[in-house]
Amino acid sequence: MRQLFASAWVIARRDYVTTVFSRIFLLFLLTPVFPAIFGGVFASLGGGDDAGGRTVPLVVIATDAPSAQSLVAAHERLRRRLGPDALPDLARQPAADDGARLLADHRHGYDAALTGSLDRPHFLLGAHAPSSLSEDVGLIVDTARADRALGGAAPVPVALGAARATAPPETATQDRTGIAKAGQTGLFIILVMLAGMSLSTFIEEKSNKVIEVLAAAVPVDAIFLGKLCSMLAIALTFVGVWTVVIAGGIIAFKPAMLMGLPTPAVGWPTFVALLIAYFVGNYLLLGAVFLGIGSQAGSPREIQVMALPVTMLQLVLYGFASAGVAHPDRWISIAAALFPWSSPLAMIARAAELPALWPHLLAILWQIVWLALALRVAAGMFRKAVLKSGGSGWRWSKTKTAEAVESIFPP
């Protein structure tokens, strides 16, 4: 046993040091920056023809002055109740007859024009405006007319308060579902980026023939364990660096972002601890399987062919785990928590939504049991693959004999 761990340590240290202290790892570490940069560039390019990124339509009011005044007042009152996005923005222009000309003036970017008066409104939609805009503007006109009819004797807006029949439930609030989803998605994205690496980690030794030296010096299980541990350490390095960068950036430049965050049901310290535990669990569970599968490949090409189904598999697991995220006690959530490979993803969502800690203890134990099983099976596959590389050597030398014989006795 001691030889196993000592040997695994030698293998893991070599893998870790060679990977992390290489120029290519810096590139790997910077990978997340590229989508961010491109995202920013494309957003700014796309933003140019989106009228400054405005999402609320702009309607020009070119009625007579009293109508315009009451329209703007009605608009303001409605907005206070409905929120800033429910109604279009209004812009005032001197009274005009020709709405079409106002719309044709592209400098302003009006989506619709209202001319005439409150009694005889003329409404004209721009070419790209949604037709529902006429209903929205209609509501403003109706309200303005009602106000005018009441002659300023309109009742004061009522304040209803926010009393509840019972206290808001601790669980499954909108905010916590958000945290649950964010935790799950974050975990998944990191896993997709990193777990795939373990598919190809064995091909290096196979192609440069080092595997024979390794297999002669240390038990094959130690090679397997060492590779898995170094992959985990590399992944944790990656995650650690980015966590420090992002957390440091937020604390230094935008500490306010942290204030608005809802607290996960289990509390932040426990949630973070569970996040790490489930990341390690999920990484090892997937990594063991991928290492086992990857060892079956004979060439980098075969690894590439395997990469797609393996990513698909992860997507399916993610879909399974996220299906029940809003309802942690439904059967689908329980099933996702029970299935070992989706369990970490499902349980981190649960940690955000439900305060009970014992299911996590149970889940972690459950995952450890499965990890032990997966390690055994995958190490078996790995061992067979390593030994098979000897088998091919045997076949190779047989053909070499045939060649040698032929060189002496040409057929």
Add this chain to the structure above:
Amino acid sequence: MTGLAVEAHSLVKRFEGQRAVDGIDLAVPEGSIYGVLGPNGAGKTTTLRTLLGIIEPDEGWRKVLGEQRPMRAAPRVGYLPEERGLYPSMQAKEAIAFLGNLRGMTLADGRRRALELLEEAGLGEAAGKTIRQLSKGMAQTVQLLGTIVHRPRLLVLDEPFSGLDAINQQRLEGLIRAQVADGATVLFSTHVIAHAERLCERISVIAKGRVRFDGTVAEARGRLPQRVQLTTRQAEGGWRAALPADVAADGRRFTFALPAGGIEPVLEALIAGGAGIEALSIERPSLHEAFVDLVGEPVPQPEAGEVVP
């Protein structure tokens, strides 16, 4: 009393139904240089891999440095595989230290000893270069140094001479002898007989997964009768009846195995018949001939670029 460094009994290993190793027995005495000879594909590599515990035998058992499970002896064993392999991006010094590390040395000790070994081998300036930057011969030397960095008691070398030029072959022979002088045991495989003939105290000849011969080089030669080469002045005559039945004639040159009764009766008949003896020699068979006789198939020629002194 010297014991056995390696012991194997009735080892059998099948690959896809075929018996790559078919009941092999081996006994390698401690402190000896032991050669495993055989044509390519005879099962030499599979035998060595089984001995080292890289693969498990289907039948039979083996003992390496007294351990039933060869992996337990791994820190005391050095192995140079036929297909050499090092991490190309590693420095020579680091590669040697890593191989020592695998066999239970600390990395610091490994580095220190790597520098000594490289210096001794005249490769001191290559210590900081990566394997990728080294020539093939240098990389092979680095791997060999990595094989002995932890001062193994048993050195297993699979076709160590293949791919080496004459000078490096000589160096390797010197290194093997030095290891044995330090008390180590060397077990190596080869299909080039000259090396075995010069180095080995004992050999096993393997063909088709079986041991055809096990003993000293002299014993292997002794298995074949001595050869008689005879050249006569006359081509024909009654004296020809006196030559043994297995004679091969080439004009006036005759070759045959030394008869059980000695050469004298043949000579008497030749002189009486007036054959006229121009040349006569009686030679011990070479190991090469013994090998061909044992294996029962032609010996592959040395690989192109390989020099057999």
